[in-house]
Amino acid sequence: xxxxxxxxxxxxxxxxxxxxxxxxxxxxxxxxxxxxxxxxxxxxxxxxxxxxxxxxxxxxxxxxxxxxxxxxxxxxxxxxxxxxxxxxxxxxxxxxxxxxxxxxxxxxxxxxxxxxxxxxxxxxxxxxxxxxxxxxxxxxxxxxxxxxxxxxxxxxxxxxxxxxxxxxxxxxxxxxxxxxxxxxxxxxxxxxxxxxxxxxxxxxxxxxxxxxxxxxxxxxxxxxxxxxxxxxxxxxxxxxxxxxxxxxxxxxxxxxxxxxxxxxxxxxxxxxxxxxxxxxxxxxxxxxxxxxxxxxxxxxxxxxxxxxxxxxxxxxxxxxxxxxxxxxxxxxxxxxxxxxxxxxxxxxxxxxxxxxxxxxxxxxxxxxxxxxxxxxxxxxxxxxxxxxxxxxxxxxxxxxxxxxxxxxxxxxxxxxxxxxxxxxxxxxxxxxxxxxxxxxxxxxxxxxxxxxxxxxxxxxxxxxxxxxxxxxxxxxxxxxxxxxxxxxxxxxxxxxxxxxxxxxxxxxxxxxxxxxxxxxxxxxxxxxxxxxxxxxxxxxxxxxxxxxxxxxxxxxxxxxxxxxxxxxxxxxxxxxxxxxxxxxxxxxxxxxxxxxxxxxxxxxxxxxxxxxxxxxxxxxxxxxxxxxxxxxxxxxxxxxxxxxxxxxxxxxxxxxxxxxxxxxxxxxxxxxxxxxxxxxxxxxxxxxxxxxxxxxxxxxxxxxxxxxxxxxxxxxxxxxxxxxxxxxxxxxxxxxxxxxxxxxxxxxxxxxxxxxx
Amino acid sequence: xxxxxxxxxxxxxxxxxxxxxxxxxxxxxxxxxxxxxxxxxxxxxxxxxxxxxxxxxxxxxxxxxxxxxxxxxxxxxxxxxxxxxxxxxxxxxxxxxxxxxxxxxxxxxxxxxxxxxxxxxxxxxxxx
Numbered sequence: 001x002x003x004x005x006x007x008x009x010x011x012x013x014x015x016x017x018x019x020x021x022x023x024x025x026x027x028x029x030x031x032x033x034x035x036x037x038x039x040x041x042x043x044x045x046x047x048x049x050x051x052x053x054x055x056x057x058x059x060x061x062x063x064x065x066x067x068x069x070x071x072x073x074x075x076x077x078x079x080x081x082x083x084x085x086x087x088x089x090x091x092x093x094x095x096x097x098x099x100x101x102x103x104x105x106x107x108x109x110x111x112x113x114x115x116x117x118x119x120x121x122x123x124x125x126x127x128x129x130x131x132x133x134x135x136x137x138x139x140x141x142x143x144x145x146x147x148x149x150x151x152x153x154x155x156x157x158x159x160x161x162x163x164x165x166x167x168x169x170x171x172x173x174x175x176x177x178x179x180x181x182x183x184x185x186x187x188x189x190x191x192x193x194x195x196x197x198x199x200x201x202x203x204x205x206x207x208x209x210x211x212x213x214x215x216x217x218x219x220x221x222x223x224x225x226x227x228x229x230x231x232x233x234x235x236x237x238x239x240x241x242x243x244x245x246x247x248x249x250x251x252x253x254x255x256x257x258x259x260x261x262x263x264x265x266x267x268x269x270x271x272x273x274x275x276x277x278x279x280x281x282x283x284x285x286x287x288x289x290x291x292x293x294x295x296x297x298x299x300x301x302x303x304x305x306x307x308x309x310x311x312x313x314x315x316x317x318x319x320x321x322x323x324x325x326x327x328x329x330x331x332x333x334x335x336x337x338x339x340x341x342x343x344x345x346x347x348x349x350x351x352x353x354x355x356x357x358x359x360x361x362x363x364x365x366x367x368x369x370x371x372x373x374x375x376x377x378x379x380x381x382x383x384x385x386x387x388x389x390x391x392x393x394x395x396x397x398x399x400x401x402x403x404x405x406x407x408x409x410x411x412x413x414x415x416x417x418x419x420x421x422x423x424x425x426x427x428x429x430x431x432x433x434x435x436x437x438x439x440x441x442x443x444x445x446x447x448x449x450x451x452x453x454x455x456x457x458x459x460x461x462x463x464x465x466x467x468x469x470x471x472x473x474x475x476x477x478x479x480x481x482x483x484x485x486x487x488x489x490x491x492x493x494x495x496x497x498x499x500x501x502x503x504x505x506x507x508x509x510x511x512x513x514x515x516x517x518x519x520x521x522x523x524x525x526x527x528x529x530x531x532x533x534x535x536x537x538x539x540x541x542x543x544x545x546x547x548x549x550x551x552x553x554x555x556x557x558x559x560x561x562x563x564x565x566x567x568x569x570x571x572x573x574x575x576x577x578x579x580x581x582x583x584x585x586x587x588x589x590x591x592x593x594x595x596x597x598x599x600x601x602x603x604x605x606x607x608x609x610x611x612x613x614x615x616x617x618x619x620x621x622x623x624x625x626x627x628x629x630x631x632x633x634x635x636x637x638x639x640x641x642x643x644x645x646x647x648x649x650x651x652x653x654x655x656x657x658x659x660x661x662x663x664x665x666x667x668x669x670x671x672x673x674x675x676x677x678x679x680x681x682x683x684x685x686x687x688x689x690x691x692x693x694x695x696x697x698x699x700x701x702x703x704x705x706x707x708x709x710x711x712x713x714x715x716x717x718x719x720x721x722x723x724x725x726x727x728x729x730x731x732x733x734x735x736x737x738x739x740x741x742x743x744x745x746x747x748x749x750x751x752x753x754x755x756x757x
Numbered sequence: 758x759x760x761x762x763x764x765x766x767x768x769x770x771x772x773x774x775x776x777x778x779x780x781x782x783x784x785x786x787x788x789x790x791x792x793x794x795x796x797x798x799x800x801x802x803x804x805x806x807x808x809x810x811x812x813x814x815x816x817x818x819x820x821x822x823x824x825x826x827x828x829x830x831x832x833x834x835x836x837x838x839x840x841x842x843x844x845x846x847x848x849x850x851x852x853x854x855x856x857x858x859x860x861x862x863x864x865x866x867x868x869x870x871x872x873x874x875x876x877x878x879x880x881x882x883x884x885x
Contacts, residue, residue: 547867549785550778557774578759584809591761594798598765598772598791607783614787617769617794624762629809629825630801636834640841644790651848655783655855675778683771686799690763693803702828707821710814717814719821723831735835742842745849 013435016086019095020078023102027071030064039064039463044112058112058176061463065311066109066233066240068460069318073232074102076322076439081224083435084329090134094222097134101127105233109240114163114173117241121159121205124234125152131229132221144217147526151214152204159201165194175244182248192254198241199258206238206292209266210522216273216285223329226281231288231325232318239295243310246299246468259300264395266293271402275504276511280328280338280410284321287364287406290399291317297392298382304465304472305382309375311464315457316375319447320363323440324410327357330432331414340409344417349429352437354415359444361411363451365404365497366490370451376400377486397492404497405504413501554675557682564685568692578694586627593620603671611648615641632720650749762802770795782851782861786844793840797833804829 033041040063044056059067078098085091104127108120126149133145167173169188170181185191202208207215218230229235242259249255270289277283291313298310330353331346332338347354363372383393431437450457465472500507518524546552597616604610618641626634706727710719714726724732769791776788804826812827814820821827855861 549863549866550780553777557778580760583758583761587758588761591765594765594794595768598769601787601791602772602775610784610787614790617791620765621794621798624798625801627809628801628806629811630830630833631811633801633830633833633837636837640837644841644844647845647848651852652783654852655861672775672778675775679771679774679778682774683767683769683795686770686795687763687767690766690799690802691759694759694763694805698805700826703821703826706827707812707814708819710821711819717816719812719814719824719827720830720834723827724834728831731835735839739838739842742846746845749849749852 013082016082016091017079017435019099020075020082022099023071023074023078026102026106027068027075030067030071034064040467047116052173053115054113054174055116056112056174057110059110060467061460061465062240062243062311062467063109065314065460065464066236067106069236069314070102070105070109070233073228073318073322073443074098076326076443077224077228080227080326080329080436080439081222083433084224084333085222088222094131094134094225097127097131098225098228101131101229101234105237108237112175114167114175114178117175118156118160118163121201121237121241122153122156124229124237125149125156125205128152128218128229128234131225132218134221134225138220141220144214144220148214148218150530151211151526155201155204155211158197158204162194162197162199162201165190165197169194179245179248186249186252191252195249195252195255196258198245199262202238202242203262203296204238206235206296207266207289208238208262208293208296209269212266212270212289213521213523213526215289216277216282219279219281219285223281223325223332226285227322227325227329230285231321235288235292236295236314239292239299239310239314242296242299243307243468246307247470250302250469256300256302260297260389260392263293263295263297263300264392266290266296267399268293268395271399272511274402274406275500275507278339278341278508280331280340280343280414281325283340283406283409284324284328287403288317288321290403291321294379294396294399298379299468301382301386303382303385304469305378305385307465307468307472308461309378309382310468311461312371312375312378314464315450315461316363316371316447319371319443319450320360323356323360323443323447324364326436326440327353327360327410330436333432333436335429340413343414345415346429347415350415350431352441353432354411356437356440356444357411357415359448360440361407363444363447364407364410366400366486366493368487369448371447371454371457372451373486373490374451374454376490380486380489397489397496400489400493401496401500404493405500408497408501409504413504550675554678557678561678561682561685564689568685568688572692576695577691584627587624590620590624590627593617593623607652608649611645611652615645618644630720632718647746647749654749758806759802762798762806766795766798766802769798780863782855782863782866785863786847786851789847790840790844793836793844797836797840800836801829801833 040058040060042056042058044054047053047055078095081091081094081098085094088094101124104120104123108117108124111117111120129145129149132148133141135141136145163173166178169185169190170178172178172181204211215230215235219226221230246255267290270286270293274283274286274290277286295310295313295317298306298313301309328338330350331343334350334353335343335346337343363370366372366376379396383396462472594617597613597620601610601613601617604613618637622634622637622641625631625637706719706723709727710716710722714722716722716726773788773791773793773795776784777792779785779788806825808823808825810824812821812824812830815822851861854866858866860866
């Protein structure tokens with residue numbers, strides 16, 4: 001019995017580990033491929049030929065480094081998650097989304113076509129949204145997920161615009177082609193705009209100022225998700241794109257200044273914000289933002305050393321920050337809290353986690369013999385080579401100091417701090433299961449290994465640096481670590497870190513005094529715009545869709561008048577007013593009849609009189625047609641006008657019987673100056689149009705065609721009739737149908753009226 | 758001749774527009790009638806007033822001699838009939854609306870786009 005339950009439990013644990021097989025298999029495959037096939041790998045096949053989109057894959061050192069991080073950290077996250085999420089009811093969904101996310105990340109870093117890369121990029125944003133909001137019953141989770149989506153999504157739109165512009169400038173969407181051709185279009189004036197748009201996309205994705213605020217809020221996600229998406233992989237995608245383009249644009253001053261300044265500002269702001277936090281996970285999140293800022297700054301720095309520094313920091317950060325997130329997860333799992341005020345002296349309850357935290361923290365602080373130290377060395381050398389500004393160096397000391405303090409908080413304060421009997425605080429700390437210890441342990445051991453023997457990782461770092469800076473000599477990697485310079489810089493950072501650690505609580509309180517400054521910060525603007533945008537949309541809708549028919553008509557007529565007037569102004573010089581031909585008496589009479597009818601109709605009050613007066617216009621037109629060679633028109637107009645008056649009279653009679661609750665409009669006949677002005681302008685502009693058109697040369701070819709074809713083709717002599725019933729017979733048939741349906745609607749009017757009488 | 762017609766059609770169109778801008782549904786419709794008449798005249802004159810003879814081919818001829826342009830006449834003929842159908846239908850529609858809503862004031866006929874104090878989502882007015 002006992003044996004069986006034990007067996008069951010073991011089966012359960014193994015079953016939960018199944019999803020981890022996917023990244024593990026991919027990792028094995030990748031390592032094997034790296035060992036067999038030299039970089040870079042190319043693969044290409046036509047996808048959408050009409051749009052010029054090829055599905056071309058390109059894997060060089062930089063992509064390979066990212067691939068290793070994605071599947072390597074992915075394997076660790078899946079193993080860790082199998083235990084961390086064991087009791088979580090949404091476990092399956094998390095793993096499903098994580099697999100999709102991994103696929104999207106792999107797609108993003110291997111695709112050579114920028115638009116394909118963009119699709120995968122957006123997919124990661126979407127999956128990040130779903131994973132942050134996985135606990136969708138919590139309002140905070142929903143808000144954070146939406147914030148991440150809106151910030152990275154709108155950045156993604158800018159990125160798309162930037163990509164399209166870059167593609168227009170460079171004549172290709174292939175990253176490799178663009179990098180090759182870059183020297184040809186570096187002078188293009190549109191390039192800065194394209195790069196600025198790409199910056200917005202990359203900065204929003206990689207949580208750079210002013211888009212940095214979404215990342216700490218994204219900590220609402222489960223810890224494995226935070227470690228994977230929001231520290232190791234997705235947030236580095238923006239840096240990845242910048243690093244990719246670095247080979248093409250590193251010589252541009254705009255490139256260097258933007259990246260160095262934004263990166264530095266982000267790192268400093270994040271370092272300052274770190275001190276305010278009391279939640280271990282949020283502390284780690286802010287320090288991740290600081291590292292991302294440093295990475296951006298390094299990408300911007302010119303020189304080969306900077307490329308190596310980026311590659312080294314990518315790796316080092318993944319190897320120490322992911323374990324620290326796992327440590328935070330273990331603490332959460334073992335005690336139910338992540339507040340650093342409650343967590344002290346945990347080494348007695350969680351010795352293995354304590355060891356992991358210590359090793360990871362050593363690397364984070366950049367102490368010698370760790371991989372963090374190697375990265376710090378590369379960074380120091382890069383700054384020296386690039387002759388970075390002093391201000392940037394001061395900023396780096398502050399950022400390093402804070403990261404030392406964060407490392408100390410995570411390792412020393414939490415695990416070795418004075419024990420204030422956590423049991424009294426209601427915590428029942430216990431060590432995490434094996435599946436939650438092995439992954440971080442493996443990562444910190446790897447970090448130590450690469451720190452002790454950096455030559456092991458050199459080929460990969462060299463290949464990655466070569467992808468960013470084609471001039472990078474891959475045999476020089478080992479020589480690039482300058483130990484003394486780092487030790488000097490470290491001394492300052494260690495002292496500063498110690499001070500910050502001791503004064504953490506006081507500094508936090510001090511910082512909280514400046515809390516009111518937040519109302520001018522980017523996050524405050526984010527919330528403000530969430531309120532203001534719908535309000536603005538509503539205002540605009542109210543303005544345009546006011547529901548008042550007369551005002552709609554007014555807008556339409558005004559715009560039409562302006563268009564006609566603009567046309568007249570543009571074309572006027574080539575035109576001439578027609579001469580005053582002799583006027584025949586019947587036409588003059590008809591014109592008078594028309595004008596008089598129209599003028600009186602404007603101001604008549606009684607509806608019946610209005611109807612009769614408006615009829616004058618129709619009859620006047622008929623007379624006019626009769627004397628200008630259009631008898632067919634005249635007869636039709638007479639007939640139609642007569643029938644119409646009958647119909648209107650019927651309607652008016654019915655209306656007279658309808659009691660109106662709100663009455664007829666009393667002011668209907670009153671003079672409306674604005675309407676009169678608009679109407680006059682419209683009429684006058686059309687009169688001018690007719691007069692000017694009459695002076696233009698006339699293309700008679702259609703009339704000639706009908707005149708020549710009428711007898712031989714249509715066998716008739718009345719050309720107007722032939723056009724209607726022969727040349728355009730089907731049209732006329734449709735017209736008859738329209739008339740028929742309209743009369744169907746009118747028919748009841750007379751029927752019931754007749755029946756009633 | 759063209760001056761007289763151009764002035765007349767300008768006045769008709771102005772009058773039609775003025776009436777169409779009215780709040781009174783029926784005046785609005787009469788305005789549409791006038792506008793239709795004015796536009797027909799515009800169409801007709803844009804084909805030039807070359808002759809006052811109707812475009813009919815003589816009994817012993819094969820092509821049209823000196824006569825008015827037949828093409829605008831055909832177009833205007835179609836327009837007259839179609840606008841007649843349109844306006845008859847609109848009149849019946851207007852009658853029905855006035856009977857249902859109990860008002861012929863266009864500013865009050867706004868079931869589709871109701872007024873509301875709510876800035877975000879306008880509430881529908883109560884059915885009367």
